[in-house]
Amino acid sequence: MGIAIGIAGTAKNTGKTTTTSAIFNELYKHKIQVALTSIGYDGEEIDNITGLPKPRLFVKKNTILATAKKCLEAGNADYDILETTDISTPLGKVCIVKVIKEGLAVVAGPNKGSQLNYIKSRMFNDLNCKVILVDGALNRLAPMIETDGIILATGASRNTDIDVLVEETKALYELLNLPTISKDDLQFLSDIKKIALVPKDSNAKTVFLKYGSLIDNEIVNEIADIIKEIDIKVIFIPALISEFALKTLNDSIGNSWANKDLIISDPIKLIIGGNPETMLKEVNRIKCNDGNIKALKNIPLLAITVNPFYPKYRFDKSSYEPGYINKENLLNKMRTSIEVPVIDIKQEGPSRLLESILSRI
Amino acid sequence: MIDKKKVLLAPLDPVHDIGLKMIKRGLENKGHETILIPPDYSPEEIIKSIIDNDVDIVLVSRTLGYGVAEVLGKFIDLAEASGIRDKVKIGIGGMAVRPELAAELGFDAGFGPGTSVDEAVAFVEGREYVPAENRSKKNKKDITEGYDYLFHNKKIEKLLDSIVDGILDYVSDKTTTAIQRAQIRRQILESNSESEKQKLRRDYSKLCDDVIKSFYESGKYREKTRPMTNDEVDALNQYVDAVNSRMNPLYLQHVDKNPVVFIQYGTGCPFMDIAHIKSCEAWGADGAVHFDPSWGARTEGFLEGYITHEEDGSVITYENLKSIKKSLLPNTLWQVRAHRGLNTPETVLLAGKIGADLTKINIAYGSLGGGTDPERLTVDAVEAIKYAAEFNMPFDVVTNEELCGVPAYKAFAGMLIVSKLGLRLGAKPILQPLFCYSPEVMISGQMEDNYVDFNAAKIYCLRNIVNAPIWCGAPIGFLTQTEDRVQSSLMTSLHASLASSLGVDGISIASSDEAFSGGPITIPARIDTLRATQSSFRFFGQSNIVPTDNAHKWAKEIEEGIEAVLELVLKNGNFVNALYQGILGSKEDGAYPGRAGRDSVMKKIY
Structure with missing residues (x-):
């Protein structure tokens, strides 16, 4: 069995494709069977949004790709189509292909977690891939839940204020490192799709809400009302948690968090619900009130790559041009604050990144 | 279900x-x-x-x-x-x-x-x-369809017939090296023997100017001219295949009466020409017109091969034209101009052999505004029209001498003579009046109030004379456009809708930067005018632009002027002399008989 690595970005132009390409080249050197897909659209010459040139994806012979049919006509690599899946995208059905002539590729693969899971299983089980790289898209994270670990690409494109950027990345790191629940609890909770309130009294019935997500006042109020009446030990939220709703829940039940667990499906459900720093603040409020927060599943943050480049908008020309922040300053502050490898992939190359990946195979 | x-x-x-x-x-x-x-x-x-x-x-x-x-x-x-x-x-x-x-x-x-x-x-x-079938498939339109060329003005028809008799009689014992080259070119194209082709090329080169002769004899290219490399030709083919595979052209026409829309190209580079054509096709152009270089019009003979050069106008060779033809969508009308210069018969022959839909021939403009000697062009044009008839290529008779200052009635007299000559030789002429702010109206004031009436007068006049297809050119709105692209596009689109309102069959449009580009024109500027024209067609639909009473008054005046000019041509003895003497456009008007090919007409040897 191999490992599926997600290359997630905090924004566009944070260096996802550059990181992917660098890892690719390193894996080629080690002659490791590698596969690639994307939850977005990668390898294009010009950015779909900013109109700026983008790094290209060069794929070597025998690489396995999962990409939409129309993308096979772009670029100049040639392919042997191994399977045309039922997965539809705006660019046609996703095909699993093998590169038969190396060249530039454009990759737009499955964009849902469940679809990614299928592709992953085909690549690992039937095509003997050892490493699958899943290139991200913009700031999207949700499908990355199907990977075994992520490399986070961040940089000036997300925020040009280095201190703010470091704080945000640190918050992401901490959220991704939430403690996980025990195996027994996992068995109990993993098939539940709605918000569940588990009473302390083991004879009392678990209360299920209509929704799986905590996204508005109505749901928060319902939880608060139940907590007033029943002594609850676990609040399980299997789907999305929005920043506003979590803050309202904290405001509402405050001290009542004591000896209660908030269990979430995975940290990504929390991260995408709002601003990471505010989310972390709300998580810490739970802890301060003697509550716990845990996840059914975590995704390890393997490394962080930083990119000082950002597309600078010129209002006078109504167009973008390249801009940069201080690279050394960014690296130093990030390394001091976060305990995973922080890498400038363009300067240092991918060898340290590869160590994190290979150690997990 | x-x-x-x-x-x-x-x-x-x-x-x-x-x-x-x-x-x-x-x-x-x-x-x-x-x-x-x-x-x-x-x-x-x-x-x-x-x-x-x-x-x-x-x-x-x-x-x-x-x-x-x-x-x-x-x-x-x-x-x-x-x-x-x-x-x-x-x-x-x-x-x-x-x-x-x-x-x-x-x-x-x-x-x-x-x-x-x-x-x-x-x-x-x-x-x-x-997509619905009717919108996904464009059809190639024959703009001469439904016209019987019946003359309503019998007096003018009679005058034209007499003048055409004179032209045919004049040319009957004459020939030129251009006619002979066309005959040799045909043999080269139709021969299967490489040795015979080589011999024919030697014969051909003897009839050419030195710059062309040295190409055939020593492979030397004219300055600023070079063959395209194999890589360039391969890249061009790949480009065309890639673009055609994803082409989903827009429609410019909103209602049936909207005319077909032509664009003109001639960047000097066949690759760039094709890129312009493909872009224009994508944005809805119905036809493309090939512009040849001005040096080519003054040079006896054609080169061979895929050739590019650093000047305006694209070099005419069999291979260049063939690659352009091959790049076109099946519905795109394609015209190769042969209205001036020293190679008109061979141009029409090549266009016909390669499958062009249209050509362009006008002795009056070619010799008064296009720089070719009147006698030479008359003899060559009769041969060119015969090729046009043989290959069933309608030809438009452009009247761009108006831009030199020749009044519309004189330009129209020349156009009608060449049209009648075409009909006599079995071809299908298309009348091409200009929609422009010409020197004539600048001086005489017909456009002081609006650009509608005098242009409408031209169409009314021609419709009064003969039932023939009309293609306004070239390009419409000439001299009404400025360096501001929005203004240029608007002028083009309004002229397009005027043409549509008057029921004409075709129009040629410029890009919005064409008049003031100071160099190569750009694709975005082409899209400007195509989209503007499309929007204007959408805006007016079946409604019409209504000219004032001046339009009919001026139409009558133009018609009377044409009659007077034709009478003068006839009185003068023959058409060729009329051209030299300024009857169809004088030096005072701004027209000068061309000098290219002067004294090159030969007696036929039987």
């Missing part, structure tokens, strides 16, 4: 939801249930609405701007994290949306500008969208 779906229409936008309202109507007509939520809902509120209403499909609309891509990407993440992504299909529509962007943002479909309601309905119903 299609499953009825429940569709949530969500404008993830502070204001805009027009597109969704249109789609809502289309979906409801097909029996689907729709829920349109108001603008300015938060992504979380939309997610909640999806869950509460248990919908099958969500269509989101959003105008893309700074940072909005991230908002849309986040919306998809929220949908996935909420656990609804596997059961709900989500499409995105907006002015800046394309399938690639939709894929990047994680949507299941993307609907950009020009999306039809049917396309969105097809997505909802889970079927492949097939």
Whole structure:
């Protein structure tokens, strides 16, 4: 069995494709069977949004790709189509292909977690891939839940204020490192799709809400009302948690968090619900009130790559041009604050990144 | 039987939801249930609405701007994290949306500008969208169809017949090296023997100017001219294949009476020409006109091979023309000009052999405004028209001498003579009056109030004389455009709609930077005028522009002027002398008989 690595970005132009390409080249050197897909659209010459040139994806012979049919006509690599899946995208059905002539590729693969899971299983089980790289898209994270670990690409494109950027990345790191629940609890909770309130009294019935997500006042109020009446030990939220709703829940039940667990499906459900720093603040409020927060599943943050480049908008020309922040300053502050490898992939190359990946195979 | 779906229409936008309202109507007509939520809902509120209403499909609309891509990407993440992504299909529509962007943002479909309601309905119903047949296939239009060339003005017809008799008599014992070269070229093209071809090339080169002769004898190219490399030719073929495979041309015409629209190209480089043609085809152009270089018109003989050069106008060779023809969409009309210069018979022969749809021949303009000797062009043009007839290529008779200062009535007299000559030789002429702000009207004031009346007068006049196709040129709106692209585009589009209102069959349009480019014209500027013309056709539809009474008054004056000129030509003895003497456009008007090929006409040897 191999490992599926997600290359997630905090924004566009944070260096996802550059990181992917660098890892690719390193894996080629080690002659490791590698596969690639994307939850977005990668390898294009010009950015779909900013109109700026983008790094290209060069794929070597025998690489396995999962990409939409129309993308096979772009670029100049040639392919042997191994399977045309039922997965539809705006660019046609996703095909699993093998590169038969190396060249530039454009990759737009499955964009849902469940679809990614299928592709992953085909690549690992039937095509003997050892490493699958899943290139991200913009700031999207949700499908990355199907990977075994992520490399986070961040940089000036997300925020040009280095201190703010470091704080945000640190918050992401901490959220991704939430403690996980025990195996027994996992068995109990993993098939539940709605918000569940588990009473302390083991004879009392678990209360299920209509929704799986905590996204508005109505749901928060319902939880608060139940907590007033029943002594609850676990609040399980299997789907999305929005920043506003979590803050309202904290405001509402405050001290009542004591000896209660908030269990979430995975940290990504929390991260995408709002601003990471505010989310972390709300998580810490739970802890301060003697509550716990845990996840059914975590995704390890393997490394962080930083990119000082950002597309600078010129209002006078109504167009973008390249801009940069201080690279050394960014690296130093990030390394001091976060305990995973922080890498400038363009300067240092991918060898340290590869160590994190290979150690997990 | 299609499953009825429940569709949530969500404008993830502070204001805009027009597109969704249109789609809502289309979906409801097909029996689907729709829920349109108001603008300015938060992504979380939309997610909640999806869950509460248990919908099958969500269509989101959003105008893309700074940072909005991230908002849309986040919306998809929220949908996935909420656990609804596997059961709900989500499409995105907006002015800046394309399938690639939709894929990047994680949507299941993307609907950009020009999306039809049917396309969105097809997505909802889970079927492949097939555009309606009549809109997906453009047809090549024969603009001469339905015209019988019946002369309503019998006096003019009689005068023309007498003048044409004179022309045919004049040329009957004359020939030129151009005619002989065309005959040899035909033998080269039709020969299967390489040794015979080599011999014919030697014969051909003896009839050429030194610059062409040295090409055939020592492979030397004229300065600034070079053959395209094999890599360039291969790249061109790949480019054409790639572009044609994804081509989905726009339609310029909104109603049947809208004329076909031609663009003109001649960048000097066949590759660049083809890129211009492909772009114009994509934006709806119906036809393309090949411009040859001005040095080519003054040079006896043609080169061979794929040739590019650093000057305006694209070199005429069999290979260059063939590659351009090969690049065209099947519905694109293609014209190769042969209206001036020292190679007109061979030009029409090559165009005919390669499969051009149209050519361009006018002795009067070619010799008074195009720099070719009147006698030489007359003898050559009769041969060129015979080729046009043989290859069934209608030819337009352009009247650009108006731009030199020749009054419309004189230019029209010349056009009608050449048209009647064409009819006599079995060809199909197309009248090409100019829609322009000509020196004549600048001086005489017919356009002081508006650009409509005098242009309309030209069409009324020609319709009074003969039932023949009319193609306004070339390009329309000449001398009304400025360096401001919006102004230029507007002028082009208004002239296009005037042409449509007057029921003409074709128009040639310029790019919005053509008059003031100071160098190569640009693709965006071509798109300017094509889109402007399309919009203008859409704006006017079947309604008409109504000229003032001046139009009919001036039409009558032009017709009387034509009669007077034709009488003078006849009185003078023959057409060729009339050209030298300024009867069809004088030095005072601004027309000078051309000098290229002067004294080169020979007596036929029997």
